[in-house]
Amino acid sequence: MASSSSSSPAPLWVILGRVALVQHDSIKDPGDLSVKLAVPPRPSIPTVPMTVHPKPDYDDTDKHPYVVAAADAGLLLHVSQWPFVGFDLDRDPPGILLVARDFVRTAVPGEARATSVIRVPDRARSHQAGISTIKNTGFKQRRRPRHPPLLPLRRRRLGPEGSELPLHVRPALDVETYPVGHKAELPRDIESRRMVRVSQGKLRFVEVARARAQRPADTLVVVWTLVFGASGVACWKQQCATSLARIWASDSYRATGLPTQVPVLALLHPSNPNVVYFFLQQHLFGVDVSQSMVVDYVRRPCRLVEVVAGHKRPPPISWRYVLPWELPCSLANGQTY
Template sequence: MASASPSWAILGSVPRVLAADADLPPGADLSLALPEPPRVAILTIPPRIFPGRTTSRSFPSVRAVDASGLLLLHADQGPAKGPTVIDLPSRRESCWRPNVAGYFVLDAKSASALPLPNPEYIMHPGHLGLIASPADAGHYMVAELQMILGGDRADLLCFSSEAGEWVTKDVRYPLPSRPFSPNGVVSHSGRLWWVDLSWCLLTCDPFADAPVLRVVPLPEGKALKSREAWGLLDKYRCVAVSGGKLRFVDMYRNRNSGGSAQIGVWTLADPDSTEWTLEYEATFTEIWDDASYKAIGLPRKIPVLALIHPTNPDVVYFFLDEHLLGVDVRARKVVECEVYELVAPPSQHVGTRFVHAWQLPQALCSDDDVTCPFQSSRVPKPVCKFFLPLQGCKNGNSCSFSHDCGSSNSKNGDGHEVESGSGTNGINLLDEINVFIRHGGPTLSLQVKLDEPSKLMMNTLRTRTRNYFADIYVCYGLKVIHPDHTLRSYGVLNNCTIKLSGRIRGGLPFTKYVADNKNKMMVVVRMPDGQYSLELAREGCLFIRSLICAFTYTFAKRKSWHGKINWDEHFKVVNGLVRISKATVFNLEGPSMQLDVKELILFI
């Protein structure tokens, strides 16, 4: 019997961008795998929607999700080649923006993308919200609250799918002069709720002809000073809908009378009220001391807030050391734990804005894919390696893997039923699957055969990526795939992500290269006063730049050499550029960065 499909998904905010439009099925503008939480669903889009290269400064992002199956995507359309001209009755201006703005409403049910007209009208994506029409099924509205600091009026810029154009509605702005942090917009009870995690919420009905903004303060004692923890609060706070009510989750400087760090959840039971009710609080020490936390083997340290369960307000999800764990905070128990995978950002920068708790429409929850034109892939839970039918799992009920080793029918990534006999143990029975390859450039989509040696896939990757490393290796999760082994032997699933890396072969020892080439790195130049001076040549600039990049890359990974740098052991020089040949194992702590930088300066 087929297992029930999840009614909700944890959606990563940053989608995967394919290398070519043709990598998607014909007629589709997007693709999406929907694994059961706590695994993260990743949206996949073609380069025609995001034509640029995904970097830490430029990346597409899902700004809002709706239970109707709609997603609001921000995806810039490349560098701007001229000034941006805005011509609205209430706003006429010309300004320079680095990129051409782009916003899309995605319909996951039909795999279609609608570009919003005149995206230059939008001032800040953090104040942009999406809401389905409560009165007219199939219609929606995108709205941005545009306020001017110090003014008592604001513009509500609205795009209605019914009208098909932007309309500006004048509203009274009820707050004093203070910047309103762009911490996202929530759709609830037929209204949009603009969130400032340090101050308050603003809400109104954007469908009204004359909307009225109403202020909902945060719970007593939770308001902060202006710009306090600016850019960090989404690691410790969130406002979201759970169990049909608006919830405020807080762990920022939240300690009990004994000084222990704790998390608290408040409820706004009535959307017309301004009174929050404290549902529960729990210290992290109480959670760490429970047997369910000890069973997962993670360290006793404060995690980063991810989201609150959309239907069960007792369960809150956290990021911790590459894991996404669900905790029943009221019971102080870990109920789910899984290694998570996001397109971006690095683990040290994760926060609530990089994941969405998305309640799925019936068309995506149904086990009968025939009724749904959107070809989603429902990824089953991997089978638990520690489960023995007679003895059970060592992790007990807190294990997030499947304990179903019996005979059952399930659906593969194409929606067809396959029968898994008692000897399959839930392993993928497909002969050919689709995998996504991350290699530093645009993500590739590749069809691979599960029972062929992996070296055939690697040869294809060398051709597709034009990768001329002397050797490459691929990783699935934490496992390095051996070229002579099959993908099936590693439990590779349909629509999973495989990482491609290159090993550095050859290269020159660092100190030998410097000794042999330091004269080439400098040139003698004559100054205007007739004196002579030394300057870095192009070779020297490239060498120093690559060396500094190696240091900053290590620091970004929260690693350090603690000032004990062995130049020949840790670095090699390939084609005049410094490469890390052996990564340090020490964590970045205390004054270790200063010690490393001091060694770098002494060398230079």
């Protein structure tokens, strides 16, 4: 399980809290866009200076900017003005998009700052397809010989689970159906029970499934992998599966002191598709589904910046609150604390 030791090495990836803190600095000391790195499952929280806001001198400035997407080359953030603050999942939400990149470590232990923050040019919305921030927007790496990679926006076709595609998958691929290997009711809070993510370079579908008449202990946690046959036809193959009963019965789960309640999906380990992270009460913890055991947990509650949605109700706790960030080489060295 995770350790709080001050000698812990810096992770190769972190759990990024989507909603950022805002640094209210004077004009003489504008501050930098930075991230306080932490070893998973503790969240890493970004801080955005007021100077990058559309109108930094106004009182109605967005106090809850959020991360749309993360890649090893940088972060994509959304910043707006009241009442369009926080998560706005509508088509073409008001505000601006920023790319923060070229992160380096600072003199503050565990802190990284972006040396480059670039505003994404406004789009000709009448001539281009709409975007919906975290629902269909992300990074695409464009490879050019002997040139550094560019970071254009990519529009993705998504279902309600928020799917995303690895870079090597053909751009024309549309994933419209999900595997049906277990008889389970369609949950009302689908964001907390299903998600599609990339892990180890492949597309994975994670579900927390339970039939209507089953007990909570019989709830299944299943990870599926999208595989391609010789003819190029894609199909879903079960990666691993277990039940909550098996997880709850393990010594590793009992050692956490957490209650035997159905958790909420948080994220998938970016390089180990067997490890799924969950929210339960105020804790984030990782479970190796193939072994039915907890592999990542700290007793300290997970402290995320409160998610707001302007004049709307905030979305329920789910994978929308966090995302994995595989760190660039400049940060994946040294020590975190």
